[in-house]
Amino acid sequence: MPRVLTALVASFSLLALAAILLFLLGAAWPSIRYNGLTFLTGTTWNLGNLYAAAPVRVDGVRAMPGATFGALVFVLGTLLTSVLALVIAVPTSVGIAIFLTEYAPRRVGGAVSFVVELLAGVPSVVYGLWGIIVLVPWIGSWLGPALARALGFVPFLRGPVGTGAGLLASGLVLALMVVPIIASTVREALLMVPGELREGALALGMTRWEAIRAVSLPFARTGIVGASILGLGRALGETMAVLMVSGDAINLLPRNLYSPVGTMAATIAAQLDSALTDASGMAVHALAELALVLFLITVAVNVLARLVVRTGAMRRT
Amino acid sequence: MRARRARDRLMGVLALLAALVVLVPLVDLVVMVVIRSLPALSLSLFTSPTQGAAGGLENAILGTLLLVGLAMAISVPVGVAGGVYLGEFARKGRLAGAVRFSADVLTGVPSIVLGYFGYVLMVVDLGWGFSALAGAVTLAIMAVPYIVRSTQMSLDRVDPALREASLALGAGLGTTVARVTLRAARPGIVTGILIALSVALGETAPLLYTAGWSSYPPAPHLLHAPVGYLTYVVWTFINEPMASAQHLAYAAALLLMLLVLGVNVLVRRLVSRAGRSELPIR
Incomplete structure (x- = not known):
């Protein structure tokens, strides 16, 4: 009995690791689709026109006009x-x-x-x-x-x-x-x-x-x-x-x-605060x-x- | 021969220099923090909360204690139980290997990544908002793998004869663990917990987007109410133009270092009692 209990608890770090990976992947997915490989090769990090009337739709994901994310x-x-x-x-x-x-x-x-x-x-x-x-x-x-x-x-x-x-x-x-x-x-x-x-x-x-x-x-x-x-x-x-x-x-x-x-x-x-002002969420x-x-x-x-x-x-x- | 002697001595001096190179910044850092925090040191530091860029640190001190206390309340049982599983119940096997590996990998995950994860999962998806619980759980995710590994290592070092004697007397494995080996391993386990505690005390990045910031002492509820903490004061107040704000930043740094030093001194006493110093440093 203690063996099973501790085994369950011990799986915590395993689960945490899997959860981190899944949640990050989920949260990053629209960006992966929007930026593609440019994310790794681009040098411009621009949230786009945050004052635009409406976000634009690219490949089914929304972003502000002109936004590019090169990391x-x-x-x-x-x-x-x-x-x-x-x-x-x-x-x-x-x-x-x-x-x-x-x-x-x-x-x-x-x-x-x-x-x-x-x-x-x-x-x-x-x-x-x-x-x-x-x-x-x-x-x-x-x-x-x-x-x-x-x-x-x-x-x-x-x-x-x-x-x-x-x-x-x-x-x-x-x-x-x-x-x-x-x-x-x-x-x-x-x-x-x-x-x-x-x-x-x-x-x-x-x-x-x-x-x-x-x-x-x-x-x-x-x-x-x-x-x-x-x-x-x-x-x-x-x-x-x-x-x-x-x-x-x-x-x-x-x-x-x-x-x-x-x-x-x-x-x-440094950027999360300003990222939160992006209405499209991108x-x-x-x-x-x-x-x-x-x-x-x-x-x-x-x-x-x-x-x-x-x-x-x-x-x- | 003389040339070889000279080189030997030169290398000794270089090795000493390497130690001094590290010593100088540390001394400078401590002296700077102590001297510059002097103007802010008074009783009101502990009794009044921050007001704008002045006031005291009551809210931040209480917030740090709340966050770290909660994080420990979560991570100590989880970590020790996990360590017992690895150290006593399953020394080999698939799951044990995977747990050990994942604990090691988890200690290496940058704290800001954990903070972002906490933000996405708890603050947004679960709807907890900036809150004590979101901050504490994020800190606990950091602390658990340390405690798991140090508990397991301390149990590994317990003399097998103790375990066998207890089993031979007819005690079950559960009883043996609870009555014999956990007690024998206690100094090492407590040391691991204290190291995790001092790491948690000094963290900022995982809390920025989980605990938020508040100028009021912690609210009596753990959800939907942001909490202030000391490291936040160091980070933001040093960039304020007012002298009072900067004094507060230094005072917060001093308090943090005293807390961490206190924990470290405790660790050293425990380690010398445990007789070995083979403990994970972060």
Whole structure:
């Protein structure tokens, strides 16, 4: 009896997942029919003439005259900010994990891992708050100009820097947010390295760093890859912090590292209010399609991460 | 040899730097929030609701507690029961595998997507409007998979000898779970619940279009009445031109961080008692 009861309750997450998929698909359906593939290739997000006398009918669905919904800006913005965040966060996290497992004295290590855990607990709006007040002005007045001057020979890093709100700010805030996830997973992976292997390397006369490079890191490689993909999943879906520092780009592909960007998650949060004013309802359906695309991407990324971690664990045992 | 030593030391310094790079923003963030919230700190913060862009945070504090409390009331029984199923009744098998997998995938679904789902399903289709229940159920959907997985992991770590001894004495599996293994796994289970709680405390995106916002303390009914919450204040009031609004935003951020810190300290005490720190970090 308890077995059946708990089995019913346990199906909750299965049902929730199926329900999310079905409801998003249902809510997005008119938009899928109206926009077709343009949704993924177009760069114009335009609700159409909201003051028109009546919606127009296209293929049996209603939309305001002139409405086009192309989400490429947001898809690209999401990918760019997340990849930038990983480029910054992965080396940092691996460094922290190595520091914690190999170099840090016990006390220091405990303090550092407490700080990293705290970092994981800071609400994302508070990161956004710090981003608006500290990070964005700093990028606009110092980091951005400095990078543009030093590395301006790369076209993507050339100015203008603008206010500081944009791709770089989003990438940095996201990096700060995913470091705890990646660092703690990599640390677990490094702790799994068999003691005999490390000690053998050290006994052969290797320095600590050589032992890390030759033994620990190769052993933990799948763990590091899995952790990075997990971090990617988190960065792709992060909403509030990015919303606050990204500059909310619409209809504008990023031209350089400092350009305003829009991400899928941030756009859903930012646009629902104005979408609700669309009498034809198409704008709300388009946001649902955006949520659906984001859902599918993050699910794929997370499944990939679990598979990598699991095959890595199986090969080890 | 000297070059190799030097490189070893250099890498040690780089690793330390990686830790410091992360430490600096955190310290800066905490100092900023504490200093800038000072002007807003007074008793009226807790006793008066927001009025326009001024006033206190009574409505937001009560709203956050209501939303998170309700979400926990829903997700703890569901999550623990789900974890018991995975950890005790069905360690292998199709359904167990599917449940474990779906819980893992569900933890990875962006909170804004859950918020949109909650909006479509509860606010619009079920006609609940912006309401405490719509917000709390959305938060609960986020929290359940954490609790399921941490409950299952804690049960997996219970010494099998305990379980076998109880079964050998003639207790049924149900009794064994209720009397023996759940008790042994309690610190780990509570830790998982607390982590889910601290995640729920800090969320904004799932609430924007499910709970709405209200400048009044939560109404006594759970449907059709929007609720205010602390993260909303941080997000919107910081963009207001008035100093009073910005002070409120910082004060709300401070309260959130104190709440989360309090929960984290509890977690650490429990973990050190449980003896292991192999817990899911979000």
